[in-house]
Amino acid sequence: MHFLTYSLLRLAVLVAVFLLSMWLGVGLxxxxxxxxxxxxxxxxxxFPRLHAAAGDEFRGWISRxxxxxxxxxxxxxxxxxxxxDRRLREEGRES
Known part of the structure; x- marks a missing residue:
């Protein structure tokens, strides 16, 4: 849930800044x-705590x-x- 919240918050800020910049005539x-x-x-x-929580949640999703x-x-x-690990060392292939 933190990942979704953080992503939507960041997207909202991105869109707001983009629209404000376009309205001011900065250029695309x-x-x-x-x-x-x-x-x-x-x-x-x-939002450092939300950033950390979103990172932890994402790391949990992608753990192998x-x-x-x-x-x-x-x-x-x-x-x-x-x-x-021992078998790989015996065969000469370190992990």
């Missing part, structure tokens, strides 16, 4: 560049392997990872 390309730069700066400086929820599954995963 310069308005676009200004809108991107200002929306990045405003969202990064004034889900983290086990219980202790036994976590221990099993660590043993399997150690075994694979």
């Amino acid at each position: 390309i310069l308005s676009g560049i200004a809108a991107v730069a200002i929306s990045f700066a405003v969202s990064y400086l004034f 392997t889900p983290r086990p929820r219980n202790r036994v599954a976590l221990e099993d995963q660590e043993v399997e990872d150690a075994y694979v």
